[in-house]
Amino acid sequence: MLPNDLDRIARQIRLRDLQAVYEAGAGHIGGEMSAIDILTALYFRVMRVFPDAPRQPDRDRFVLSKGHVGLALYVTLAKRGFLPEDEISTFLKPHSRLNGHPNCNKVPGVETNTGPLGHGLPVAVGMAKAAKITGASYHTYVMTGDGEMQEGSNWEAIPAAAQFGLNNLTLIIDHNRFQQGAALKDTNNLAPFRPKLESFGWHVSEINGNAMDEIVPALETRSDRPHAIVAHTNKGHGISFMQDRVDWHHKVPNAEQYKIAVAELSESL
Numbered sequence: 001m002l003p004n005d006l007d008r009i010a011r012q013i014r015l016r017d018l019q020a021v022y023e024a025g026a027g028h029i030g031g032e033m034s035a036i037d038i039l040t041a042l043y044f045r046v047m048r049v050f051p052d053a054p055r056q057p058d059r060d061r062f063v064l065s066k067g068h069v070g071l072a073l074y075v076t077l078a079k080r081g082f083l084p085e086d087e088i089s090t091f092l093k094p095h096s097r098l099n100g101h102p103n104c105n106k107v108p109g110v111e112t113n114t115g116p117l118g119h120g121l122p123v124a125v126g127m128a129k130a131a132k133i134t135g136a137s138y139h140t141y142v143m144t145g146d147g148e149m150q151e152g153s154n155w156e157a158i159p160a161a162a163q164f165g166l167n168n169l170t171l172i173i174d175h176n177r178f179q180q181g182a183a184l185k186d187t188n189n190l191a192p193f194r195p196k197l198e199s200f201g202w203h204v205s206e207i208n209g210n211a212m213d214e215i216v217p218a219l220e221t222r223s224d225r226p227h228a229i230v231a232h233t234n235k236g237h238g239i240s241f242m243q244d245r246v247d248w249h250h251k252v253p254n255a256e257q258y259k260i261a262v263a264e265l266s267e268s269l
């Protein structure tokens with residue numbers, strides 16, 4: 001799939017995500033918009049996945065460690081054929097499989113439960129290590145938030161991955177510069193990430209995480225070490241009035257804002 005096609009799919013996923021947040025009256029729209037280009041590249045270009053056989057042993061693994069944006073993953077999985085697209089309208093409804101945070105026992109294609117920040121990377125290290133032990137050929141990808149990197153558990157997993165020589169592991173940090181209620185720089189500012197990751201023995205790439213022509217080659221990069229992609233993104237990317245505004249971490253658009261956002265995202269579908 002070419003970058004232009006991927007961009008079109010990402011816009012469609014953004015639009016469906018926005019609609020679902022509006023209808024459900026809840027969601028984490030800012031961090032969903034920042035992550036969707038990377039999710040699109042993973043599921044529509046880079047990863048080996050089997051929507052009709054989601055547990056196929058050779059499948060590549062993806063762990064959405066920033067589980068609060070589970071909706072973005074559901075929309076991506078639905079578009080890729082893992083679940084019916086019309087199921088998205090059940091998001092957050094009683095008895096729906098599509099909870100606020102992803103549940104691997106309910107949703108096909110979800111590899112592990114996430115939501116409590118700081119757990120996805122340690123789990124992904126385990127998945128990659130398991131592949132080394134068994135000789136399996138799958139690659140493991142994991143996405144964390146930049147605020148999430150403040151969780152100490154990540155900084156135990158990072159040197160372990162280097163020690164184990166996990167060249168079958170790719171960490172993507174969605175570096176949108178905001179966490180919940182504050183900018184990263186005004187709290188425990190871990191940026192810049194690159195020197196810290198390099199000092200732990202990782203191979204590091206730094207990209208525009210909302211530009212398909214940078215995302216795809218970075219995700220396809222392989223080295224002899226675990227690979228971290230510091231993806232510079234915009235929280236709320238694609239919707240002008242949400243971009244880089246701290247309050248859009250989990251605010252829900254009103255009717256007027258919704259109309260504007262739909263118009264912006266529909267522009268070049």
Ligand SMILES: Cc1ncc(C[n+]2csc(CCOP(=O)(O)OP(=O)(O)O)c2C)c(N)n1
Nearest residue numbers: 031068115116117145146147148178179180
């Ligand atoms: C352990 C833990 N503490 C707090 C929360 C509540 N919480 C949900 S999202 C969030 C902010 C995360 O910021 P970041 O990782 O930068 O995510 P993004 O900007 O991509 O939405 C917080 C504190 C949580 N889910 N888990």
Ligand SMILES: [Mg+2]
Nearest residue numbers: 146147178179
């Ligand atoms: Mg963030």
